[in-house]
Amino acid sequence: MPYSASPSRYDKMEYRRSGRSGLKLPAISLGLWQNFGGTRDYPSALEILAYAFDKGITHFDLANNYGPPPGSSEELFGQMMQHDFKPYRDEMIISSKAGYEMWPGPYGEFGSRKYLIASCDQSLQRCNVEYFDIFYSHRFDPDTPLEETMGALASLYHQGKALYVGVSSYPREQTIEAHRILQEMGVPLTIHQPSYSILNRWIEDDGTLDALGELGVGCIAFSPLAQGVLSGKYSKGKGENTRAAEKSSSVAGSHLEMGVLDAADRLNEIAKSRGQSLVQLALAWALRREEMTSALIGVRTLEQLKDNLGALDNLELSDEEIAAIDKASEG
Numbered sequence: 013m014p015y016s017a018s019p020s021r022y023d024k025m026e027y028r029r030s031g032r033s034g035l036k037l038p039a040i041s042l043g044l045w046q047n048f049g050g051t052r053d054y055p056s057a058l059e060i061l062a063y064a065f066d067k068g069i070t071h072f073d074l075a076n077n078y079g080p081p082p083g084s085s086e087e088l089f090g091q092m093m094q095h096d097f098k099p100y101r102d103e104m105i106i107s108s109k110a111g112y113e114m115w116p117g118p119y120g121e122f123g124s125r126k127y128l129i130a131s132c133d134q135s136l137q138r139c140n141v142e143y144f145d146i147f148y149s150h151r152f153d154p155d156t157p158l159e160e161t162m163g164a165l166a167s168l169y170h171q172g173k174a175l176y177v178g179v180s181s182y183p184r185e186q187t188i189e190a191h192r193i194l195q196e197m198g199v200p201l202t203i204h205q206p207s208y209s210i211l212n213r214w215i216e217d218d219g220t221l222d223a224l225g226e227l228g229v230g231c232i233a234f235s236p237l238a239q240g241v242l243s244g245k246y247s248k249g250k251g252e253n254t255r256a257a258e259k260s261s262s263v264a265g266s267h268l269e270m271g272v273l274d275a276a277d278r279l280n281e282i283a284k285s286r287g288q289s290l291v292q293l294a295l296a297w298a299l300r301r302e303e304m305t306s307a308l309i310g311v312r313t314l315e316q317l318k319d320n321l322g323a324l325d326n327l328e329l330s331d332e333e334i335a336a337i338d339k340a341s342e343g
């Protein structure tokens with residue numbers, strides 16, 4: 013029996029406007045970076061994504077290289093599109109990106125027009141969709157003129173292959189420049205996708221978040237749980253079946269040092285005083301500023317997703333709580 017969506021799917025989720033655009037995203041969005049690759053079986057992937065959609069998570073985030081192996085997350089998502097989600101395509105915001113290494117040779121990464129256009133076409137095929145709702149330049153390319161990278165996004169936009177375009181991990185100056193170049197081409201920069209969490213505040217430090225607010229560009233934070241460090245689970249060691257325990261783990265060593273783990277324990281006490289789990293506090297924090305459109309999480313299990321969705325029960329943080337979080341997260 014194909015999936016049938018819950019009639020109550022829009023009852024609880026909060027939707028936030030991306031900058032000054034017409035696009036609204038759920039406060040919590042789901043990414044398929046590491047947990048939906050080649051080793052994930054279809055039924056368990058569908059169970060998680062279907063639960064997410066039933067709870068109002070309308071936005072699923074992908075990229076050409078997500079897996080492992082690269083491409084496998086888009087392929088798995090493409091199967092879901094074909095077999096279960098097709099009737100709901102117009103209720104979904106599906107995004108992909110190009111920027112990191114995808115195929116060998118000089119045209120398989122970074123920001124050339126050659127790479128972005130070819131990669132978007134490949135991603136559309138793998139995902140079994142005719143267009144992406146959002147297509148991103150995944151990283152700034154210092155060796156390609158920004159006019160060329162933005163020109164490729166503008167072409168995808170004008171061809172209808174991307175309804176909205178965005179940049180990911182672009183620093184402040186390049187973000188402002190990308191916005192200007194796109195504007196001259198008649199294309200709005202709708203969204204920025206940076207890393208952002210209690211433990212990683214670079215978009216506040218370099219003024220990117222302020223600039224996004226001024227430009228009217230939305231912001232979706234990736235790794236708002238610092239890849240699981242902000243669950244507090246690493247205080248007890250790496251354990252099994254965790255991202256940090258994986259062979260070529262993407263969890264930064266600096267995030268597993270005693271100082272950070274102690275900070276997570278202190279933050280956990282603040283969460284408890286609010287009747288929340290630490291992940292729920294971390295999500296409320298990531299969403300506290302008005303420039304923020306969505307917090308983009310990853311989950312390995314359905315239980316994690318349920319825990320994270322509990323954040324919606326209390327997103328309000330007082331000035332005192334924000335100050336206490338600042339203090340607790342200092343080394």
Ligand code: NDP
Binds near residue numbers: 236239313
């Ligand atoms: P998170 O910070 O949400 O980390 C996800 C990991 O945290 C999970 O795999 C799980 O780790 C752990 N976790 C999640 N919920 C819980 C919980 N309730 N209790 C305990 N542990 C939990 O985000 P990601 O780093 O996964 O990034 C999210 C998405 O952002 C990606 O899927 C992708 O779409 C996007 N992204 C974009 C990037 C870019 O360059 N634009 C780069 C990275 C991500 P475990 O596996 O240990 O169980």
